Amino acid sequence: xxxxxxxxxxxxxxxxxxxxxxxxxxxxxxxxxxxxxxxxxxxxxxxxxxxxxxxxxxxxxxxxxxxxxxxxxxxxxxxxxxxxxxxxxxxxxxxxxxxxxxxxxxxxxxxxxxxxxxxxxxxxxxxxxxxxxxxxxxxxxxxxxxxxxxxxxxxxxxxxxxxxxxxxxxxxxxxxxxxxxxxxxxxxxxxxxxx
Numbered sequence: 001x002x003x004x005x006x007x008x009x010x011x012x013x014x015x016x017x018x019x020x021x022x023x024x025x026x027x028x029x030x031x032x033x034x035x036x037x038x039x040x041x042x043x044x045x046x047x048x049x050x051x052x053x054x055x056x057x058x059x060x061x062x063x064x065x066x067x068x069x070x071x072x073x074x075x076x077x078x079x080x081x082x083x084x085x086x087x088x089x090x091x092x093x094x095x096x097x098x099x100x101x102x103x104x105x106x107x108x109x110x111x112x113x114x115x116x117x118x119x120x121x122x123x124x125x126x127x128x129x130x131x132x133x134x135x136x137x138x139x140x141x142x143x144x145x146x147x148x149x150x151x152x153x154x155x156x157x158x159x160x161x162x163x164x165x166x167x168x169x170x171x172x173x174x175x176x177x178x179x180x181x182x183x184x185x186x187x188x189x190x191x192x193x194x195x
Contacts, residue, residue: 015048016115017124020077020097021104027052027077030102034079037096046093048080053127072127078116079106087112141171146194149173149186158194159184 022030031050038047053072083089089112097103108114116124141147145161159175162183170185 015080015082017121018079018081018113018115019073019107020079021107022075022077023102023104024075026102027071027074030100031077033100034077034096034103037100041092041096043092043096046082046090047096050080051078051124053078053124055127072124078124081113083113089113141188141191141193147171147173147191148194149175149184149190150192151190152186154184154186157184164188 020030031052034047034050038044038050054069055072057068057070081089081093089106097106106113141161141164143161143163147159147161149155149157149159154175157175157177159173161171162174163172165171165185169188171188171191173184173186173191174181175184176182
């Protein structure tokens, strides 16, 4: 089997992806409403998939793991759609979007949305279609960062980040204890970055 570059799946090669501005925190409701309307009004020939890309983040605190979902692009919905040959939207599609609650405009000029570049589309689709298993741990530290331990047995010790273990939610910090450099593994939420 040979490794081939990821193909951007589309229902038709003439459909492109566009960014639709929507009311913040209403992305899912807008997506659901648009999908229902596309089906009811038989607009599948013009409008393909409608996505709200998310990432799943695992947080570890006191040994407890919690998984949360976050929208990657709050206030935006991604729409796969076919335009007319002159670059304008079909009137049926334009009406569908304008008559949907909490929908703003597409990025681009009025009635002429600007398509997303293919490289960006690949990234967005890969994020949206990631396997459900294995959320990532969000750790906002990098090797070499100066940090302070603000909770636990080594509270108020300062050190440098040596290594990050995202699967465990732990950061190895090198601190000085009795004049010696000592590595400590500390949960990431017990640390704060120093300026």
